[in-house]
Amino acid sequence: MSPSQRDDYVLRQIRAVAAMIARMMGLRLGGEIEEARTELEEAYTLLLGPQAALIRRVDAATAIRLVGSVERLSAYAQLLEEEAAQGADEARAGSLRARALEVRNRVEQEEPT
Secondary structure (H helix, E strand, O other): HHHHHHHHHHHHHHHHHHHHHHHHHHHHHHOOOOHHHHHHHHHHHHHHHHHHHHHOOOOOHHHHHHOOHHHHHHHHHHHHHHHHHHHHOOHHHHHHHHHHHHHHHHHHOOOOO
């Protein structure tokens, strides 16, 4: 796969995940929590592929290295924030928000100003 093909693939993947995040937010706000949770799991799988479960278990620094590109990291942070919003366990939600913040901080360091 050429670099431009890979970039196109990543952009399509990011757009699909963004659309899924919008849908899951609507489901969550509409009280359809289980459907939102299913959409969240599908979005993690689409974005992270076969490493999705691993990336979600390792520390944030390792996850950042595994996820890779700034675009994918940004989408990953959005998924973490949505997962926190969906969660009933406040301790877990706080942990997810902290992880999302760490990922976002890395994205800001990587983005050109």
